[in-house]
Amino acid sequence: MRFDLKRHFERGAGADLRKRAALCLLIFLLALGVRLMTWQDARHEAARVQKQVSVSGEEAPDGYKHTGRLLLEGGVRAFFDPSSPLSEPDHAGHPLGYPVLIALALGLYGDPDEGVQMMQIVCDALAAVVLFLIAAELLPLGAAVLAGLLAAVAPQLAWNSVLLLPDTISVLPILLAFYCILHASKRGGAVALALAAGVLVGVSCWLRPNGLLLAPFLLLFAPVLFGRGRRVRCGLALVGGALLVIAPLTIRNAVVFGHFIPLSLGAGQTLLEGIADYDKEKRFGIPETDLGIMTKEAEEHGRPDYRLTLFGPDGVRRERMRVAWAARVIRENPFWFAGVMVRRAGTMFRLERTRLLAAGPAVTRPLNSQDARPSALIDPSQLFARGSVKSPRAETSLTPDGDALYLRGDESKYDAQFVTPTTPLQAGAEYVFKVPVKVEEGRVNVGVYGERFDEPYVSTFLDPQEGVAAAEQPTRIIDLPFVTAWGEDSVRLVVANGASNPVRPVVRVGALRLYELGPASKLWTRHPRLVLRAAQRLYITAVFLPLYFAGAFLLVAAGRWRVLLSLLAVPAYFFCVQSAVHTEYRYVMAIHYFFFILAAVALHFAAAFLWRAAASLMSARAQTPPPATA
DSSP states (O other), rough: OOOOOHHHTTSSOOHHHHHHHHHHHHHHHHHHHHHHHHHHHHHHHHHHTTHHHHHHSSTTTTTTTHHHHHHHHHHHHHHOOOOOOGGGGGSSSOSHHHHHHHHHHHHHHHHHHHHHHHHHHHHHHHHHHHHHHHHHHHHHHHHHHHHHHHHHHHHHHHHHHHHSSSSSTTHHHHHHHHHHHHHTTTTOOOOOOOOHHHHHHHHHHHHHGTTTHHHHHHHGGHHSSTTTTTHOOOOOOEEEEEHHHHHHHHHHHHHSSOOOOOOOOOOOHHHHHHHHHOOOOSSSOOOOHHHHHHHHHHHHHHGGGGGSSSSSSTTTHHHHHHHHHHHHHHHHHHHHHHHHHHHHHHTTTTTTOOOOOSOOOOOOSSSSSOOOOOEEEEHHHHHHHEEOOOOOOEEEETTTTTTEEEEEEEEEESSSEEEEOOOOOOOEEEEEEEEEEEEEOEEEEEEEEEOSSSSEEEEEEOOTTTTTOOGGOOOOOEEEEEEOSSSSSEEEOOOOOOOSSEEEESEEOOEEEEEEEEEEEOGHHHHHHHHHHHHHHOOOOOHHHHHHHHHHHHHHTOOHHHHHHHHHHHHHHHTTTGGGSSSGGGHHHHHHHHHHHHHHHHHHHHHHHHHHHHHHHHHHHHHHOOOOOO
16 A cells, blocks of 8 residues: 655645535534533533633732633723723733623623623634634635534533633634735735735734734744745734734823833733742742732831732732843853743643543532522531441541531642531432531542542632631632433432642631432533543643644645645644743643644554555455356
8 A cells, every 4th residue: 555645745726615614504503512511511610710810800919810800990081091990000911802702791781791701602612613714724624623522522622712801812813814815925916915815813812912022923924934035024914903002002001001011911910920839949939820920029128018919009010020030040141041931832732630520510500599499408417427438548537616628638739538428319319518628738620420430520620828827728619510311310419629839728618508400401411421421531731732743743744734734833832931930730721722733644644554454455355256166
C-alpha cells in the first residue's frame, strides 16, 4: 500500500456552498447542544466561580455587574466624565467591554446572569464553526470537520462558556480575525480584510486585555500569513485596526484617570502573582493572592484602606509600584525568570481538568421552590452514628454543641473521607440536597453518589474564604441538585479530599436536608448525554498532547510547514507574552482551538491510513484465486 502524505494534506477543491453550510449548521447545533446541557448541569455552580468579580453575586466595587449597572445608569456621558462613579480606580481593573454586555443584558432582561450566559453559549458555539472554516481554508475538508467537532464537544470550552466571565466570549473575535487574515493572504481586498482583523483583535481586547500585543506580534509571522507585495500594507492595516478600536478606551482612561492606561490596570498584580507562583522558597516575599498583595501594601504604607480593594484608593500609583517591584525581581534574576516563562508556557499545553456532562438529565425546577417536599433529614448525631469513615487517618467527632459533624481528612489528594448513611429515592424524580458546610482549612469535594454507579450524580469543590481565620469561616448552604433517572436508587453523600493545601482539610457538616422537587423532565437526554460524556472522557492531556505533536510532525513531513507556522502564530503569542504573568487555563483558551486543528490532522491521517489499509487488504483478498479442489 502506498500512501502519498503530501497529496493527502493538499487542500482540496472544497465542498460546494450548500454542503459547507450544512456542515457549519451541524457543528453549531452540536456545540450549542453540548453547552446548553452543560449550562443545565452547572448553572448553579457556575454562578459561584470568581463570584467577587463575576456577573452574579455581591455588588463588589470592582465587579463586572456593578460596573455594568453604572454604565446603564450613566450612559455614554458617564464613560468620559471624571466625576462619574465610573472614574473610581476600582473600575479600571478590567476593560469595559464585558460590563457593556452586562448593561445590554440588564436593559433587555432585567437580571443579566442568564442573558449573558446565553450570549456566551451562542458565541462559543459559533467559535467551533469559525474553527471549522479556518481549518477548511488550510486542510482537507475531513480534517476541518474533525477540528470543528473536537471544539464542539470539548468539556473545557463548554464549562468555561457558562461561567459569568469574559474569557470565552473574547476568543471568538480572535478566531474571526485569524479567518480574515487567511482570506487576506489569498484574495483581493487584502488591506480591508487585514484592517477588519485588527478591529476584531481590538474588540477582543475590550473584553480581556490578554490580546493587547497580539496585532504587532503577528507581524513576526507576516511572511507566512500574507502574500508577497501585501505584507507591509496588510501588517500596517492589522496594527492600525487594533489601535483604532483600543484608542477610545486609552483616551478615556487618560481623560478620567489622568494617566496612560492602554486598557486596564492589573499588569503589576499579575506579574507579582506570577512570580510568587514559582517562588517556592519565598525568596522575594511576594504574596500569591490579591488579598495578600492588598494586605502587604496596607501594612507597608500604614493605610488600612489599601486592604479593601486592589486599585483604589491610589490605584494607579499602587499598580506602578507593583510593576516596579516585579521589574526589579526580573532584572536581578533574569535566568530564573526565563526558566519560569518556559515552564509556564509548558503548562499551557495541558487541558484543564473540568466537569463533564452529567450522565443523566439536569434538574429544571427552582431549587428553593415552595412546592418542594422534604424527603429526608439527617442530623449530625445520625451522621456520626451511622456514617462511615473511609480513611483510617481521617478523624470525626461531634462538635461540642452537637450542631455539626467535625471531619479532619487524611493526606491523600482525592480519596473519600466520609460517607453518610444511604437514603432510598424514587425513580425519575428531581431532588436537591441542602448541605450546611463550613470549610476551615484545605479543600474538599462534596458529591451525591448512587448505589448503581461509581460516578456521582453531582459534586462540587469547596474552599475556605481567603484571608478569614478558620474559626471565623462562614457556614454555607450548598445546593446539590440531581435526578434519579435509572430506576429506584439509594443515594449517599461523600466528602472527599480536593488536593488540599494544607494537606489535611478540616470541615464541619451540619444537618443534611433532602427535598423532592417533582417529576423529572427531559429524560430523553440521557442517551445523548451518555455518548457525549464518553467522548468527553478522552479530553485529557495524556490523549491530546501526543495528537498535537503528531499533527505538527505530519504537516512538516508533508511539506505544509507554512500551514503549521500559520496555526502556531496565535499560540506563539501566548507562549511568549502570557507566560510572563500569572496564568490560568481560561486566559489562554484561544491556543487550544488551534491545537485542536493539529489533533484533527493526526486523527484524519490515522483514519485515512486505516481506511486505505483495510481497502488494500480487501482488494488483495479479492484478487487471490480460490484454492484448487480435488
